[in-house]
Amino acid sequence: MLQTAQDFLSFIFNFDLLQEYGWRLVAGLKITFEVVTISVLIGFVLSYFVCSARMSRNVILSGAAVAYSTFFRGTPLLCQLYLVYYGAGEIRPFLTDVGLWWFFRDAYYCCIFTFSLNTAAYQSEILRGALSSVPKGQIEAGASLGLSTYRIARHIVWPQAFLIALRPLGNELISMIKASALAAIVTLLDLMGQTRFIFARTFDFSVYLYAAVIYLAIVELIRRVWGRIDKAFSRHVIAAAR
Amino acid sequence: MDWLGLIFGPDGWGGLLLNGAIVTILLALTTIPFGFGFGLALAVLKLSKSGIVRGLCEGYTTFFRGIPDLLSLFIVYFGLQALIDRLSSALQLTTHIELGPFVAGVIALSVVVAAYSSEVWVAALKSVPRGQQEAGQALGLDRWKTFALVTWPQLIRVALPGLGNIWMVLLKDTSLVSTLALVDLLRAASEASKNTTRPILFYSAAAAIYLIFSIVSGLVQTRLEKRANRGFA
């Protein structure tokens, strides 16, 4: 029984492995960090336009926005990634003609492209929810004070919407970090990609557990920091509620 | 119009796609009772008086909510099997217990779904006032009947929207199983596109089927929520 316990412990922890391949995990972490940061930022900007289109009175615009967010939220990210990555390969002559092939040739850009479009759909829903939760009376109150539409948006609607959106946006950031592991499947050597590489070389299961610990640490860190930020921004709200 | 032949023709890949779609749905449906059930059990334990029990359950949730679902799947798929092997050799079992890809997929997805849904269940459990239980007991109902007739209908009403979201996540997460050894919808599309070198056609077809699943799920969810809200104007 003791033998089994020891055996199992070495199955979970293997420090030699970390010594030999640790740098690969660090390199992978850097790629994960880049891909997620860039995608989430681009997605944030895009989500503003998607959300505006969604809330516009133009039926075609709002219909297109609904279709966009239904598609990206209703299909698996892996399927979208395959579609972009291998689909781009299929229409290479066209992409070369319009001068975009260099972009889609690279797995790194393909991942950022797909992840940005995907997170934009989710972020736009968060934004829309936040905007519509600001009571109409607030806008009317602003208007009755003679404020311009811009100033109502800038000083009344957005600050409140932002506060409401902050927490779900943090959750979206976390789900993007986790979802970015899919990049490994299209050859990108992100944290998951390096993990798979090491596993393929060593068949040592512990490398998956190391990867899990790293992801867990990042996610927990962000969760805590984000919680602090959220608290700091909404201090006055809590005070008012008292 | 060769694409019609590639999908629906006698040598077309439509059959494989259809099979894959069935596997996807079965996988998701089979996971639901285990995932949600285990999640509810976790939630009850999280509200227990024992600090150790609470800590263990919180740790479980934190772990599986904090790592990529793809990674959870790998860990459960390979790790669970190794664990079973070691356990059975420690117990000196002679028969070899083996998880098939479908069972392993269901277990792996259930583990993740349990972690996600336990949060929803906790919120729902907290929303039912204690007085309701006491009232049930005062009426002479036993604990089980109190739960089934008094707590549950109020619980499920609060939990449904959250559980609906998790179902949507699950539906999409089944696609990760395609990286193991199960021919689900995405894997079928993948095989077809590799054999025909027509990825756009087949991945679009797969996306369309997922989209139909999602939209139908959304409609069913609205129905269920309406039903659960009867009597709560």
Add this chain to the structure above:
Amino acid sequence: MREKMLLTVVALALAAGISPASAKEWKTVRFGMDASYAPFESVDTKGDIIGFEVDYGKALCEKMKVTCTFQNQDWDGIIPSLLAGKFDVIFSSMNITAERKKKVIFSDMYYATPIGFAAQASNKSNDFSPEALKGKSIGTQSSTIHANYLEKYYKNSDVKLYPTQDEPNLDLASGRLDYVLGDLLVEEDFINNKGNGCCRIVGEIKRDPEIHGPGVGAAFRPDDTDLRDMFNKAIAETDANGTYDKIQGKYFKKSIRGK
């Protein structure tokens, strides 16, 4: 106490719908394959695995008087899955290498094929030395002898690793990759049947015995020496009675048997 735990495990197993595999007496043998390797193994439109190794595997099973089943398993997980008992033999163009022998045991070699580079048809250079391919992107399947070969000799190239061999081929056809390293019979099959003349074979590499080993064998769990012996006997028998030649004639113009 032990009985109780045992009972629990068995009950759990039954509840999960798990069937305990038959112990030792081999009546069924489950084959694990990465079916993305035409003409050796691939998936047809019905989802069944077809190819040389399926036909040959069935012939061996007939000799061994066992029923056999075929399972599709991604290459990255194929050895872990064998060791985890998800099937009994890897019969999937796995080359016999020293590295793998640390984890599994092999049958006698049952085929050996040339390995080499493929490039786009427009690429007219026949030089595939590491210097010539410096900075070029080369794709191959991960955890293969090809990946190890590239890692050892082509350090200055941009090596990309894929879950299956089909995927680098697709990326070669689209021009995302400059070269693909692989089994030349597999590359030829892709170019002739799917690639529509996108690509061409550049040339064959010289085998590095340290990396490539003698050729392809069936892989088993270290404990299953009895099953390996059964395979070796059946392989010899199919050689002697002409079954091997008949099957390979269906797929290949030249013999792949090797020595």
